[in-house]
Amino acid sequence: MHEVSSAILSGNATTEDYAGLRLPDSYRAITVHRDEVDMFDGMDSADKDPRKSLHLDDVPVPELGPGEALVAVMASAINYNTVWSSIFEPMHTFSFLERYGRRSPLARRHDLPYHVLGSDLAGVVLRTGPGVTLWRPGDEVVAHCLSVELESADGHGDTMLDPEQRIWGFETNFGGLAELALVKANQLMPKAPHLTWEEAAAPGLVNSTAYRQLVSRNGAAMKQGDNVLIWGASGGLGSFATQLALAGGATPICVVSSPAKVELCRAMGAEAVIDRQADDYKFWSDERTQNPREWKRMGRRIRELTGGEDPDIVFEHPGRETFGASVFLARKGGTVVTCASTSGPVHEFDNRYLWMSLKRIIGTHFANYREAWEANRLIVRGKIHPTVSRTYPLSETGQAAWEVRRNLHQGKVGVLGLAPREGLGVRDHELREKHSAAIGRFRVPAGG
Structure with missing residues (x-):
């Protein structure tokens, strides 16, 4: 791995140089173990600690298949799916790997006694498999986390509807919390040249998810002038929803949980x-x-802030804790668009507020390649900015996941892979200088 990282850090290695690098037999990766899926049995969910289940292991480099790429990971990030994987909720992810492994001999590579986690990366292409023509060794890339087969007609209008749709690093193996990662070539997108490795790695999953949820016709199709209620507006997902609403001419109504997070939203x-x-x-x-009285109390507060208007769109992701309120708070004819359920997947709401007020609930899940590409394009052009607050070395991924689990973070928490320190990987210094304040607004001061 030293030769790989040295080539990347030199900044002048050619495609031929990368193609000529000798690949290692193994690499370091963050894993959960199949023989530990019962380790938290009998415990309350809140007491389950990712620091006990996440391991830093040396694992073999996987075989490269057709249409795939092997990427040297400079940085990754924590998403809530890694938290779920680490506490084996709502089910352990080895069931996903087993199911995938039955699909074909090539897919069987994923069904292992360990699971390499992580659904974000920024890094450099090292190898491509047969059939890959768009990407070459040495390309600096980020990866979105949609893995599809596209052998069924169902996925050709919207790849998220492919019956074999999976989330890489959660429902597949060889994820991004590692020094190397295996992805399909159609997961790759250009790295923003004005960002560091850890900044470029962080937006992938959440920015694409928020884009489909809010902007896409597959989601709420947000338009100029819309009032958008955003739960957790300074968090990993909400911080991008807030930026997308502002960039699209909508009015975000940001709901957060501390004065510091209030100030972050105002800074955006x-x-x-x-x-x-x-x-x-x-x-x-x-x-x-x-308690419907509390829904009504929040509704009054929202109308105070909007000049008497209710939300056109409610950006839902906490789930059980807020869903009843979300259905109530959306305006007549409004939309609740939901992904994830970090406070619980069993939602309850009073259907009278849905059917009698002609509201809609739309379910969304990550994004298709086109949506992910458009969301990344906004990052590349400096229209939307990363929200990295803190970055950890790969060896401290358990601590990073624990902080996300306990909601002690703001924005996104990054994890370094092969990058030896933060601040590396910037190619376009002029664009970075133009947006330096926005890029750094979520940063927690050293010791903070």
Whole structure:
């Protein structure tokens, strides 16, 4: 791996140089182990600790198949799917790998006693398999996390509808929290040259997810002038939703949980911000009973901020804790667009507020290649910015996942792969200087 990282850090290696590099037999990767899937049995979910289940292992380099690429990972990032994988909720991911492994002899590579996690990366292409023509060794890339086969007609209108659609590094093996990663070539996109490796790695999953959820016709099809209620607006997903709303001429109504997060939203340009902790909203009276009075109280607060208007779109991702409120708060004829369920997947809402007010609930999941490409294009052009707050070495991925699990973070938490330190990988210094304040706004000061 030293030869690989030295070539990348030199900044002047050619395609031929990369193609001539000797690949190692193994690489370091963050894994969970099949024989530990029961380690948290009997524990409350809140007590399950990713630091106990995530391992830094040396694993063999996987065989490269047709249409695939082997990428040297300079940096990756933590997403909530890594948290789920690490605590084996709502089910352990080895069931995904087993199912995938039954599909074909090539897919069988993924069914292993360990699972290399991670659904983001920024790095350099080292090898491409048969049939790959767009990408070459030495290309600096990021990867989106949609893995598809496209042998069924169902996926050819929207690849997210492919029956064999999977999330790389969650439902497949050889993910990005590692020194090397195996991806399909149609997951690759250009790295933004004005960003460092850790900055470029962080937006992939969340920016693409937010783009489909808000902007795409497959989601809410947001338009200029829309009021968009965004839960967790300074978090990994919400911070990109906030930026996309602002860039698209909409008005984000940001819901966050601390004064510091209020200030982050204001720094992004949002004016309507609600600190739900300070206002002490309690949407549930107990574990089984929701409190509509609190929905109405928040509705009044939203109308104070918008000049009397309700949200056209509610950007949903917490799930159980907020979903009843989301359905209530959307305007008549409005849209609740949902992905993920970080507070629980079983949602309850009063259907009278849906059917009698002609509202819609739209489910979205990640993004197709076109949507991911458009979302990445906004990053490359400096229209949307990364939200990295803190970066950890690969050996401390467990701590990084624990912080995300406990909601102690803001924006995205990065993880270095082969990059020996932060701040490397910038090629376009002029564009970076133009947007330096926006790029660094989520950064936590050293020791903070």
